[in-house]
Amino acid sequence: MLRLGLPVIGVSDLSRAVAFWTAALDLVASDEWASDGWRTLVRADGSGRVLGLMSSASPIEPYPRIHLDLFVDTATEQEAEVARLKSLGASDVEWDRYPPNPDFVVLADPDGNRFCVVDLSNAPSGG
Numbered sequence: 001m002l003r004l005g006l007p008v009i010g011v012s013d014l015s016r017a018v019a020f021w022t023a024a025l026d027l028v029a030s031d032e033w034a035s036d037g038w039r040t041l042v043r044a045d046g047s048g049r050v051l052g053l054m055s056s057a058s059p060i061e062p063y064p065r066i067h068l069d070l071f072v073d074t075a076t077e078q079e080a081e082v083a084r085l086k087s088l089g090a091s092d093v094e095w096d097r098y099p100p101n102p103d104f105v106v107l108a109d110p111d112g113n114r115f116c117v118v119d120l121s122n123a124p125s126g127g
Contacts, residue, residue, distance in 0.1 A: 010056025
């Protein structure tokens, strides 16, 4: 039976990506399938795989068709998490496609991969 595995992010610096995403999402790097070009990140409680990180030389897409949405429950939590993620190495992205009253903030991980922090109390923005 076919089933969805996990999202995979291509990165240029695997160690830096592991450090960022494990701290950002309270994950741990697993030795499962680990190699010089791959790390699997799992929930700290051992309840499953969450994210794959793969070495890649592909350029960053300015408007990626697939990206990660990270959820929070309130605008206050969104503001706090955006600040925390930026302290871990995320950066602001100049995003010219925000709708009026957006429920999301676009950030980039240390490799430049775009992701969103979405305030579910304001969703959906339609963006």
